[in-house]
Amino acid sequence: MARILTLTLNPALDLTVRLPTLAPGEVNRSESVLSQAAGKGVNVAQVLADLGHSLTVAGFLGADNAQPFEALFRRRGFIDAFVRVPGETRSNIKLAEGTGRITDINGPGPEVGEAQQDALLDRLDLVAADFEIAVVAGSLPRGVDPQWLRELLLRLQGHGLKVAFDCSGAALRAGIEAAPWLIKPNDQELAEACGQLAGNAEESTAQVESLRARGIEQVVLSQGPEGVRWFSPQGVWQALPPKVEVASTVGAGDSLLAAMVHGLLAGWPAERVLRRATAVAALAVTQFQFGIGDAQRLQRIEDAVQVQALS
């Protein structure tokens, strides 16, 4: 199995508040509140660990509330290469209604100074050669410029790493300039990357192909309950997940990304890569925790995923 680095520049403590129905402007009573050390790259690491890989996690972590992250890293056996920054890692609130609807309230993250940004680059220069691949996922904290992110991706690639990248907005556009190996936009992020929302499948295909023409080998377009379209040198593939009971969609994209990386690193045939990854993502929406909770359930979901080659 591979040694994988995940970078979460703006991790979060996810506070998932479960309630029957959200009534905005009213006093709401929750059923439970779950607090988890999270953020996209950390969630990806959890899934990759369950798929058998050995993980190093890095990024910027607020020094004042690092404990839940450190506990997770110890429990999971992750090597902790996070640079500590003054202040707190943000808390992101996820309002999870009984219907499966989720309302995300994500914080901006701590202010990260130039010295800490340099420290992370220096640390990555030291360790990069140990890895086959880096997964860079999630937003930027305050003080970090999208162009710094572009430089970071170029630097990782300069060390010979494949980069899988999942981001949004200006940071996504800047990262794309570095032509990472793989990106995983959703429809909205594809629109942000290409300047307009595609009106139909033909238009989104043309947008994806324009990105691939810029040197991005793999584009995994995630489309919520409608599944995945995957554009790669192995052709264009589509997967439709079975209907599942939704607990929380938070982290579904991270699960999809992790499992795509897993299948591609394993060198599996395209159909198997996409089938497994779609099942891992569908399983993720049935649970509140990150990672692969129930292997038997995963197999049942995988058997029900529909995959077809589009070209």
Ligand SMILES: Nc1ncnc2c1ncn2[C@@H]1O[C@H](COP(=O)(O)OP(=O)(O)OP(=O)(O)O)[C@@H](O)[C@H]1O
């Ligand atoms: N209701 C659902 N049922 C089954 N699979 C789902 C459902 N919602 C999402 N998925 C799976 O998870 C994948 C990722 O979901 P989505 O497209 O919402 O990602 P995302 O926007 O990156 O999400 P997030 O950023 O919250 O992780 C989808 O491509 C699909 O395979």
Ligand SMILES: O=P(O)(O)OC[C@@]1(O)O[C@H](CO)[C@@H](O)[C@@H]1O
């Ligand atoms: O604000 P960002 O960095 O874009 O997204 C952060 C986040 O919503 O992404 C993960 C789910 O993908 C959550 O664990 C986390 O709270």
